[in-house]
Amino acid sequence: MPDLLAGTTVLAADTPPTASATGDASFDATSTTYTTTATAGSYSEVAVVFTAPTTGRVKWTVSGRLINSGTGGALLTCEVRTGSTIGSGTVVDSAGDRGPSHYGASFARSGTSRLLDGLTPGATYNARVLHRVTAGTGSFALRELIVEPCT
Template sequence: MPELRAGTVITGTDVPTMVSAIVTGLESPTSTSFIAGSATCGVAFVAPTTGRVLIEWRANLDNSTNAFTIVAPEVRTGSSVGSGTVVLAASDVNALYGFGTNELGFGCFVPLDGLTPGESYNVRLMHRVTSGTGTIQNSREVIVLPLT
């Protein structure tokens, strides 16, 4: 947020609100490459004046074998979830990992800066497995918080 002084005009991009999306239902990924799945969990947001946001996400994960089920965010330009130019690609570096056949709930976050203040972006959760069939149970959630 910019330094506020007497007479400073405050706009909606100076103090945007948190946005979130929750998707319920079962996903059973088998792809070893990141995909969005059948029920996309994503949300559009406007970059704050600082150009910085915190992306948080959670999911309940397991796998049919002793392998990983992985969930990571992908950020793109524009307000249409899944469209636009990739700003942050889904990667194993910024991911939740569930291993094996015991379902566990996980949560993770990643700060993202360098966004253009006032511009629209979108984030969606992508998933993959290292082998076997993954299971993403109950619900997935993604939250975007403005950072100062």
């Protein structure tokens, strides 16, 4: 993938729009594997479709309010797939413990970012927020996903 170096003429395809989505409602979950399933509350998927920039690099940022009913953890992450259908396509960045996490029984808002490279310039991808717990019941609220083109 070409870098956008000083003096490079920047074209529209070099910096496609930033994509973002939010899910304000609170929900509970008990799955110990990353999922989009809730056990109670008002779950809404937080997901975006984006176009890879000329560099083939984007930065995703996931944040949310997290709490666990006991000493277990509540975790969020981002999964990126090819294509424009949310949750479909070939996985290019799998769910893993790279997103925000909180261990404890009081709400904390946190977020993390990850640089993802190796995307095909101009191709369409979809990204969504997934959640899990290490034990107990996790509560999740105010989730946000931002995908930004990177130089």
